[in-house]
Amino acid sequence: MFDLFLQFVLNGLVNGTFYALSALGLTLIFGLMRLVNFAHGEFYMMGGILGWVVTSQLGLDFFSGLVVVVAVMAAFGWLLDRFIIVRVRDKGPEPGILLTIGLAIFLTNTALLLVGTAPHKVVAPVSSAPLLLGPVIITKVRIFAVAVSILAIVGARLLIQKTKLGRAMRATFQDATAASLVGINTASIYASTFALGSALAATSGMLLGSIYVAQASIGGLISLKAFVVVILGGMGNFAGAILGGLILGVAEALWGGYVQTGTVDMVGFALVILILFFRPYGLFSIRAERA
Amino acid sequence: MKKTILAAALTACCASLSVHAAETVKIGLIEPLTGSVAYNGVSAVNGAKIAVAERNAKAGENGVKYELVVEDGQCQPSKTVSAAEKLIQKDQVPVIVGAFCSSATIAAMSVIDKYQVPMVSGISSKSDLTERGNKWFFRSAETDGLLARAFAKILVDQLKLKKIAYIGVNDDWGRGGISEFSSQIEAAGGETAMKLYFDHGATDFYTLLTRVRAAKPDGVFVAAETQDGSILVKQMKEVGLESQVFGVGSWATADFVKLAGEAAEGIHAAVPYAYTIDRPENKVFVKEYQEAYNELPGKYSAAGYNALNIVMDAIERAGEATPQKIRDALPATDYKGPNGTFKFTDKGQGYGFDAVLVKLHEGAPQIVDRATVTPE
Numbered sequence: 001m002f003d004l005f006l007q008f009v010l011n012g013l014v015n016g017t018f019y020a021l022s023a024l025g026l027t028l029i030f031g032l033m034r035l036v037n038f039a040h041g042e043f044y045m046m047g048g049i050l051g052w053v054v055t056s057q058l059g060l061d062f063f064s065g066l067v068v069v070v071a072v073m074a075a076f077g078w079l080l081d082r083f084i085i086v087r088v089r090d091k092g093p094e095p096g097i098l099l100t101i102g103l104a105i106f107l108t109n110t111a112l113l114l115v116g117t118a119p120h121k122v123v124a125p126v127s128s129a130p131l132l133l134g135p136v137i138i139t140k141v142r143i144f145a146v147a148v149s150i151l152a153i154v155g156a157r158l159l160i161q162k163t164k165l166g167r168a169m170r171a172t173f174q175d176a177t178a179a180s181l182v183g184i185n186t187a188s189i190y191a192s193t194f195a196l197g198s199a200l201a202a203t204s205g206m207l208l209g210s211i212y213v214a215q216a217s218i219g220g221l222i223s224l225k226a227f228v229v230v231i232l233g234g235m236g237n238f239a240g241a242i243l244g245g246l247i248l249g250v251a252e253a254l255w256g257g258y259v260q261t262g263t264v265d266m267v268g269f270a271l272v273i274l275i276l277f278f279r280p281y282g283l284f285s286i287r288a289e290r291a
Numbered sequence: 292m293k294k295t296i297l298a299a300a301l302t303a304c305c306a307s308l309s310v311h312a313a314e315t316v317k318i319g320l321i322e323p324l325t326g327s328v329a330y331n332g333v334s335a336v337n338g339a340k341i342a343v344a345e346r347n348a349k350a351g352e353n354g355v356k357y358e359l360v361v362e363d364g365q366c367q368p369s370k371t372v373s374a375a376e377k378l379i380q381k382d383q384v385p386v387i388v389g390a391f392c393s394s395a396t397i398a399a400m401s402v403i404d405k406y407q408v409p410m411v412s413g414i415s416s417k418s419d420l421t422e423r424g425n426k427w428f429f430r431s432a433e434t435d436g437l438l439a440r441a442f443a444k445i446l447v448d449q450l451k452l453k454k455i456a457y458i459g460v461n462d463d464w465g466r467g468g469i470s471e472f473s474s475q476i477e478a479a480g481g482e483t484a485m486k487l488y489f490d491h492g493a494t495d496f497y498t499l500l501t502r503v504r505a506a507k508p509d510g511v512f513v514a515a516e517t518q519d520g521s522i523l524v525k526q527m528k529e530v531g532l533e534s535q536v537f538g539v540g541s542w543a544t545a546d547f548v549k550l551a552g553e554a555a556e557g558i559h560a561a562v563p564y565a566y567t568i569d570r571p572e573n574k575v576f577v578k579e580y581q582e583a584y585n586e587l588p589g590k591y592s593a594a595g596y597n598a599l600n601i602v603m604d605a606i607e608r609a610g611e612a613t614p615q616k617i618r619d620a621l622p623a624t625d626y627k628g629p630n631g632t633f634k635f636t637d638k639g640q641g642y643g644f645d646a647v648l649v650k651l652h653e654g655a656p657q658i659v660d661r662a663t664v665t666p667e
Binding site for chain 1: 324325326327329330332333461487488489490492493494495497498499501502505517518521522525528529530531546550
């Protein structure tokens with residue numbers, strides 16, 4: 001009985017890590033740019049599809065492929081910000097929401113047109129054979145994915161907290177005018193942030209595409225789950241998104257394990273309603289903190 | 292005087308135009324082209340296109356030509372209703388084929404009843420669709436109940452499965468399939484270990500499979516489509532679940548095998564169609580489908596192909612492409628398709644065609660057993 005509980009918690013933690021990684025780009029863009037990116041799930045989808053193209057079609061190994069995908073998606077995010085997002089900057093939240101919803105529809109349908117509706121596989125670097133760890137079962141590829149997720153999360157955190165670029169980012173979003181007065185090129189900072197968010201979403205898309213499948217129409221579902229995670233942790237709160245992801249993963253696993261598997265998707269949304277009711281700024285949010 | 296001539300000329304031109312237009316009959320088709328079952332919806336459209344292309348090629352210069360007007364119903368009742376409204380009002384199609392998900396088809400059934408336009412579904416399998424007294428609706432597909440009755444005994448007797456765990460997608464098709472199969476299997480002497488459901492588009496089944504593994508069943512019954520099903524059987528191997536697996540859904544397809552990889556080996560599936568069915572009609576269909584799309588047809592490709600052929604047969608029997616005439620011609624259907632002969636009962640339920648039990652072996656569905664779908 002206890003073994004079963006351990007297995008549920010482990011499943012939940014693994015899923016939670018994936019949720020955290022897939023929500024990170026969303027919370028980052030919101031926290032730093034105040035832009036609610038409804039096309040986040042589509043960036044994830046693009047990561048998965050590109051991952052399939054580079055590993056299955058072009059025959060690259062997973063890591064070289066990942067580098068290519070991250071580079072392509074970062075460039076894509078950069079261009080998107082410089083040419084499109086810039087037009088709705090400082091115009092309030094609604095234009096940004098409408099723009100990203102439109103972008104999401106455009107990206108999904110373009111992907112459907114190019115690669116079709118069939119699910120695709122990203123070739124994983126390690127095997128998916130079961131691995132017994134005492135009483136619980138996990139696969140090598142999942143351990144690998146969790147490790148890469150943690151690396152990506154830590155890497156993003158270090159980039160924002162420790163590097164010059166990260167400092168410039170935080171300065172820009174605290175006060176853009178003051179930042180440009182001290183010589184920061186704010187336009188390129190906005191674009192870098194958007195590029196970083198896109199690259200993170202694509203990383204999770206490719207990584208999870210190697211465990212599940214990559215599919216052109218997956219974006220909507222991913223966005224929904226990512227929003228749950230971000231609201232749980234507090235919009236724009238980096239550490240909150242990670243904890244939010246883990247909480248959602250474990251809560252879903254325990255609900256599915258002991259109550260009902262058919263209703264697990266309800267768990268996240270029930271949590272969101274409760275949070276909005278009792279702690280509208282998220283579980284871990286300190287109002288003044290941003291990213 | 293001049294005006295009269297002009298008017299006469301105009302009438303002549305337009306009359307000839309309308310005669311010309313009447314030679315092309317539009318057929319509406321509603322399938323999910325986006326969303327979680329888009330992949331299957333697209334195969335149905337592909338099958339339908341083959342059927343139309345065949346007829347148009349045969350029609351020659353003077354025969355009736357057909358044109359498909361495809362709408363995306365997204366498997367959602369609301370979208371399917373607007374698609375049906377659009378097809379009837381704007382495109383003025385005299386007949387509709389669709390929809391995919393049973394819940395969406397139910398929604399569209401009220402629209403076709405309102406406008407009195409016949410509709411044929413080759414896919415929606417919820418048993419009660421043809422029990423609703425809607426005389427404009429016909430179904431050229433097996434229901435969950437018909438499939439369960441045909442195969443429950445075989446599963447219990449031949450595969451020697453006693454204790455069975457049921458896993459199904461959380462919608463009317465998955466729940467319906469599980470309730471029909473579990474009651475038929477219990478009647479044949481099987482035992483139900485547990486029934487679990489998951490949502491469309493779910494990707495992680497570890498929690499669900501952990502519960503199944505703990506129950507130690509002899510067999511696992513799965514009602515799922517290609518995407519969900521292939522991920523599910525792969526994860527079964529990952530969590531070390533060694534029970535026999537059998538399923539309903541689009542499992543006997545090349546794509547399923549490609550996605551599930553080695554995990555597909557040895558799985559049994561009860562399906563109305565497999566590309567390995569040995570019939571001359573099927574050989575022709577498989578060849579044409581492969582030439583057009585460079586892949587093997589699946590369950591839904593055949594469903595789309597059959598439904599369109601049944602409709603076009605009815606239009607030819609009707610002699611005139613009006614909703615009423617087509618509707619009156621549909622009950623006389625006697626169509627030989629890749630998986631057998633299709634006829635309709637008084638209620639519009641198709642029967643007479645075959646369903647097969649296949650075993651996936653080395654990437655191909657081998658036919659283990661075959662049963663003819665009979666009316667009640």
